Amino acid sequence: MLNFLVMPKIRYYISGHGLGHASRSCQIINTLRHRHPDVAVEVVSAAHEWFFRGFLDPSVPLRRAQLDIGVLQRDSLRMEEARTLGAYRTFLPERALLVAAESASLRASGVTLVACDIPPLALAAARAAGIPGVGIANFTWEWIYEDLAARHGDFDDVLSSVREDYRSASAYLRLPFHGPFPAGISCENLPLVARRAQLSRAAVRKRLGLVDGRRLALISFGGFGLQDCDFSALASLRDWVFVSEARPGAPAANFIVPPPQGLAYPDLVAAADVVVTKPGYGIVSEAIANGTAVLYTSRGEFREQDLLVAGLRRYARARFISNEQLLRGDWGADLDALLQQPLPDATPACDGDRVAADRLAALARDPGYLGGPPASRSLDRHSHG
Numbered sequence: 001m002l003n004f005l006v007m008p009k010i011r012y013y014i015s016g017h018g019l020g021h022a023s024r025s026c027q028i029i030n031t032l033r034h035r036h037p038d039v040a041v042e043v044v045s046a047a048h049e050w051f052f053r054g055f056l057d058p059s060v061p062l063r064r065a066q067l068d069i070g071v072l073q074r075d076s077l078r079m080e081e082a083r084t085l086g087a088y089r090t091f092l093p094e095r096a097l098l099v100a101a102e103s104a105s106l107r108a109s110g111v112t113l114v115a116c117d118i119p120p121l122a123l124a125a126a127r128a129a130g131i132p133g134v135g136i137a138n139f140t141w142e143w144i145y146e147d148l149a150a151r152h153g154d155f156d157d158v159l160s161s162v163r164e165d166y167r168s169a170s171a172y173l174r175l176p177f178h179g180p181f182p183a184g185i186s187c188e189n190l191p192l193v194a195r196r197a198q199l200s201r202a203a204v205r206k207r208l209g210l211v212d213g214r215r216l217a218l219i220s221f222g223g224f225g226l227q228d229c230d231f232s233a234l235a236s237l238r239d240w241v242f243v244s245e246a247r248p249g250a251p252a253a254n255f256i257v258p259p260p261q262g263l264a265y266p267d268l269v270a271a272a273d274v275v276v277t278k279p280g281y282g283i284v285s286e287a288i289a290n291g292t293a294v295l296y297t298s299r300g301e302f303r304e305q306d307l308l309v310a311g312l313r314r315y316a317r318a319r320f321i322s323n324e325q326l327l328r329g330d331w332g333a334d335l336d337a338l339l340q341q342p343l344p345d346a347t348p349a350c351d352g353d354r355v356a357a358d359r360l361a362a363l364a365r366d367p368g369y370l371g372g373p374p375a376s377r378s379l380d381r382h383s384h385g
Contacts, residue, residue: 008364009040011106012115013122016046017070019222020282021117021137024175024193024353026055028115028136032357033057039361042109044102044122054264055195067098068119071144071302076221076278077323079300082152085145089158095121103128113364120165132170132367136190136356138178138281139304140166147303171363173356176348177281177307188359193352194289197270199263204271207260210241214254217295217335218272219244220283233329240335243268266290274335276326279308289350293317293338297326315348317341 012029015021022045029041034057043056046066056062069088072080102125106114114126118137126133142162149155163182171186181187197204210216217240234242235252243256259268269275269283270290277283278299287294294316299305312318319338321331 006112007040007110008038008113008361009042009109009111010113010115010360010364011109011111012041012043012117013067013119014043014045014047014117015068015070015119016066017068018280018282019047019051020280020285022047022051023055023195023282024285025117025136026052026057027193027195027353028356028360029060030055030057031353032360033059035354035357036361039364042111067102067121068141070141071148075227076280077226077297077299079302081148081301085148085152085155085158088145088162089155092157092161095161099125099128106131112367113360115360116169120162123168124165126170127168132363133168134171134173134360134363135166135169135181136173136175138175138307140179140181142166142182143179144303147301151301170367173359175281175352177284177304177311179303179307190355191349191352192285192289193356194285194350195264195266196286196289196350197264197267199267199271201271204263204267207263208241208243208256208271215240215273215335215339216271217242217274217276217331218268218292220269220275220277222278222280222283229327229329231329234331237332237335243272274338276331279305279312281308284308284312288312288315288348291316293319293341295319295321295331295334295338297321297323314346315344317343 012025014025032039032041041060043060043062044065044067046064052062069084069091072084072087074080099121102122106125106129112131114122114131114133116122116133116135118135118140120141123133123135142159145159145162149159167182169185172181174181174187174189176192205216219242232252235254238254241254241256243259245258266286269286269292272292274293274295275283275287276295278297294312296312296318317338319334321334
């Protein structure tokens with residue numbers, strides 16, 4: 001078939017780990033469908049189906065498939081590092097079969113571009129199918145697994161497989177707060193990708209029944225949730241109302257669980273005075289983009305954490321509390337101190353979804369457009385001082 005008759009089509013592979021990969025990918029895909037309706041998009045992911053139903057453009061078909069391991073976790077604060085590496089080793093024999101199956105499917109479906117956030121075998125499948133594969137992320141699992149393997153023994157087979165797959169990429173679109181990416185492959189820096197509120201702060205607070213000027217905190221612990229917590233002490237913080245997807249510990253009059261249906265999560269983030277969370281790309285980017293302060297705790301020795309904390313401290317009001325404080329509900333003094341912090345000096349550019357969408361559309365229409373990325377842009381929209 002002649003090239004000018006080939007319809008541009010993107011298959012977007014999304015890691016099932018947590019919600020951050022799905023969150024930013026949905027934002028890019030929705031912008032892509034809005035700005036470039038001639039470009040067809042389909043999604044392959046093992047992330048929560050309810051999340052896609054709530055946030056992904058309904059014109060985009062979703063196929064459920066487990067194509068990576070991510071990091072296994074007991075909850076949002078506790079990783080199972082050795083079990084993660086062992087699970088990937090067990091996955092290795094299946095990997096070759098999946099690459100062959102996906103590459104055949106890509107050819108049969110007429111896909112012209114693979115986008116990937118960031119299951120490594122998707123990039124190997126793209127190369128095997130003879131089409132370009134673009135990774136979009138702020139880290140690779142290679143970088144994460146290197147750190148885990150340094151603490152848990154010899155997993156050279158895992159690292160070699162992941163490393164080889166990531167070197168199959170045609171290019172990378174690299175998000176802010178990033179680790180190192182494979183050398184020698186075209187790599188373009190993106191502005192921040194984040195979902196933003198569509199409703200006003202006043203409208204959301206009215207929906208929540210907040211008419212008395214009390215402060216609002218959103219408890220956000222992503223797809224893994226939180227265990228072993230006792231937040232009964234929060235009932236004594238009468239100036240605060242807490243919104244949570246699931247009630248932790250004893251019930252309290254100042255809890256809203258769950259939030260009313262019809263309120264999108266970015267609207268809740270923007271309406272809150274503070275988000276209480278652990279550092280993950282999705283919630284960090286949304287808090288920064290919507291100007292919300294963040295009370296955060298550690299998520300263990302996860303390599304991405306320091307990068308996200310640095311971003312928080314540059315672009316948001318942020319304050320740390322220990323896991324022990326978090327789990328016993330000892331938040332009052334830190335919530336008050338957080339809101340006394342000055343506003344950040346720097347404001348980031350938050351149009352990474354538009355930049356990525358335009359780039360992907362151009363590549364899907366003409367793979368030769370990979371000739372070289374435009375000059376990288378600074379993350380900051382402006383900075384004072």
